[in-house]
Amino acid sequence: MRNLPERDSPERDMPDHGISVSRFSTRPLYLQARDAIAQRIAAGEWKPHVAIPNENELARTFGVSPGTMRKALDLAEAERLLTRRQGRGTFVNDPSSGEQRERYNSIRGRDGKRICGDVEVLNLLETTVNERECLRLRLRLRERVIRIRRLRLTDGKPYMLEDVAMPAKLFPNLTTHQDASQRFVVLAQQFGVLLGKGEERLAIGAAAPDVAAALQVEEGATVMRLDRVIYTLEGKPAEWRLGQCLMEGRHYLAELN
Structure with a gap:
């Protein structure tokens, strides 16, 4: 049986819409995940006031572990990109309001x-x-x-x-x-x-x-x-x-x- 790469290995190829990762990159994966979140918001793919996919769905999409994804979401919230609402989900902030x-x-x-x-x-x-x-x-x-x-x-x-x-x-x-x-x-x-x-x-x-x-x-x-x-x-x-x-x-x- 061939060995599969670890979930968070920076050497694996990401999905088409995931994180662009270089095997030579020293940038932590959670920062790359945050970058991917930011890119989707900046591009208008995720609109203000709209809920984004949940943590596990994002982890699967971006090819990282749930723990890495959680850390990326924590940072995105601290940077005022997102707001988490208990029992309702995670929403994109509107910087113009x-x-x-x-x-x-x-x-x-x-x-x-x-x-x-x-x-x-x-x-x-x-x-x-x-x-x-x-x-x-x-x-x-x-x-x-x-x-x-x-x-x-x-x-x-x-x-x-x-x-x-x-x-x-x-x-x-x-x-x-x-x-x-x-x-x-x-x-x-x-x-x-x-x-x-x-x-x-x-x-x-x-x-x-x-x-x-x-x-x-x-x-x-x-x-x-x-x-x-x-x-x-x-x-x-x-x-x-x-x-x-x-x-x-x-x-x-x-x-x-």
Whole structure:
């Protein structure tokens, strides 16, 4: 009788719709299983709010053990791709709804609630990356970026001016997109980009003339500068934003997970 490969051996061939495995890969199988889950969500094969197959079915489909599959699902839930509901199943999260849509927004009002408000796009273009964008987005010279300058308003009054840069290869033809003012998580979903962590640096500064004019304050007024990078699930920078915010009546909430 010939010897069969072990269930989780990285040297076996996967099913057509399973995990792409190289016998030389040192990447753990549970991470490869998570990647397969993420790919199906990004491709729209698994839709938001819809239940996915159960753990055992997924293990058979991807050719891994139930324990490996469980570990992959635990990670996918921790990364907010999925939500498990006791007795009902595992469901795909919708990043464009509710708290998910505002997950990177740390500005709160006096009542402690996130400030959503309106967005006005002042400028939108695709151009060649500059030196700072190379550093913050980990791009090479001559690569292309999408630059957006936009104003955030609440109750019709501006409170934050944002300068945004995104790799054009992740958001092709965004300059012709029907609504580039959408929340970043909504745009990412529309372009099949799955988002991971965000990092933000805070500093206090004085409003330059163009910033003061946009925010309708005097030149030199105090603003909080929010330098933020949002990464894809694979850890690649997807957006760099420099926001300059008026903090009167507002506060910044740092959430520690």
